[in-house]
Amino acid sequence: MYDNGGVQRIAEEIARLLDASVTLEDRAFQLLAYGAQSDDIDAVRQESILRRRASPEVRAHFESYGIATATGPVRIPGIHGMRGRICVPLRHGGVTYGYLWLLDSGTITDERLAAIAPLVDRAAAMLAMEARGRHVPLADLFSADPARRAAAGEAIGTRVDGPVCALAVRTGAAGAGSLFVGALRTLPRGVLIDPSLDEPVLPVLAPAAHAPQAARILRDQHGTAAGIGGPRDDVEEAWESWREALLALRVAEHVERHAPIADWPELGIFRFLARLPRRDLAALAAESAALRSAGPELARTVEAYLDHAGHVQETAAALGVHRQTLYYRLGRAEELTGLDLARGEDRLLLHLSLKAAALTGPPRPGEPGGRGQAQ
Structure with missing residues (x-):
């Protein structure tokens, strides 16, 4: 890990050598250090220093x-x-880890910039050192092979203690994991990532207490959705959390109520449905196919009725319709499905079928995170 005081000293030395105001930021535009030789400042520089980061527009x-x-x-x-x-x-090593900013007074020539190159290289190396300390072979830790998991657990050592959660962040493109380098300094302590995998899903390991915050940050950087697995006390059991994170990601991408970040312990019946083989899930969804083919309004009405445990008044209020309208739609649903909504088993079958159908279709269009951090 780099010494933040060292980065501050570099900023101050560059400010002295160039007689200019200097700020040093990471890839997420979070302020790391600054140096000033005068009151030479503008509104953008002032805001960055006061808020510790630049605005999305800037x-x-x-x-x-x-x-x-x-x-x-x-x-x-x-x-x-x-x-x-x-x-x-x-x-450093062909990767951008941050930015050095200088207010251009017209006196900073290319020759003067070349003179501070060694200091710039030192600052870049410090940021790279911290980033590498967060890179671990999570592919091995999340493997089904006990030997690979044990070796990876030893490599991680004490960098993260249990309980831990695995995270799966959809990056939108294969090999996009390297884009998350800029997010490392904004992550809570103990969060580890593996950006080396050529996959459109970034694997992450986080202390359980910091998992939701890490998921939000990473999703906001470049992701479209994320899943959080359940906590595990032992790091070598994190592979189970990883499988849950992948299933939770699937739910986040298909079920609006759980988008864009789905936390496995909070998914209710979807924890069961997401584990089903696709063939079984499709067979269950087929039970409501006739209902869904009649249009989204009818299916939405029946699902709301079942979500409210068959309570007509609550369902009508939630949908904003008259009770007679609700009764008509429920009768129509019975005609289409051949099921009797007065029977508990039929209600259960139809309810599960509608939930399963959400997981069988194409993923919902993902809303990418804020472009402000996209590098």
Whole structure:
């Protein structure tokens, strides 16, 4: 892990050498350090220092200049309320870990920027060191092979203690895990990721107490949905939580009520349904096929009625319809399905079928997280 005081000293030294105001931020635009030689400041710089991070609008503006992939300084012209800037990407091993920002007074030449290159390299190396401390072979830890799990558990050591939860974050594209490097400093202590897998799902291990926060942060960075597995006391049992996280992710992508982040212990009947083989799930969903083919309103009405345990007044109020309208729709549902909603077993079958149907269709369109952190 890097010494944050060391990063602060680097920022102050660069400010002294260039006689300019300096800020140093991570890939998520979170302020790490700053140095000032004068009162040379603008509203954007002031807000970044006070709030410890740039606003989404400012981040989007800067990113439009290609700073995430630039290999050298990028000069960004000023606009209303914001002075011109120089962005120096903090790159190490071909990866951008953060940004050094300088207010451009017109006196910072390319030669002067070259003179601070060793300090820039040191800052980048410090950020890379912390990021690597969070990278672990989770593919082995989540393996079904006990030997691989044991070896991975030893490699992780005491970096995370139980109880732990596994997280599955849908990144939207294979190999996108490397994009999450910028999120590492914003994650709670003890959260580990494996961005090396060429898969569209990022595996994560987190202390159980921090799992919901980690899921929100990672989903907001580049994800569209996330699943959180149940807690396990032993790290070597985290593979079971990983399987639950994958199932929870599936629920998050199909069931609006549990989107965009589904927590396994809170999924109720979907914990059972998500475990069913797809063929069995499809067979169960088929029991309500005739009802669903009559239109979404009728199916939604019946599901609401069953969700309210057959209570007509509560269901009518929830749907905003008259009770006679509800009775008509329920009668129509019985005609279509051949089931008797006065019989408990028929109600149970239809209720489960409607829930199962949600998992058999295509995933709901995912809402990507905020572009502000997209690098």
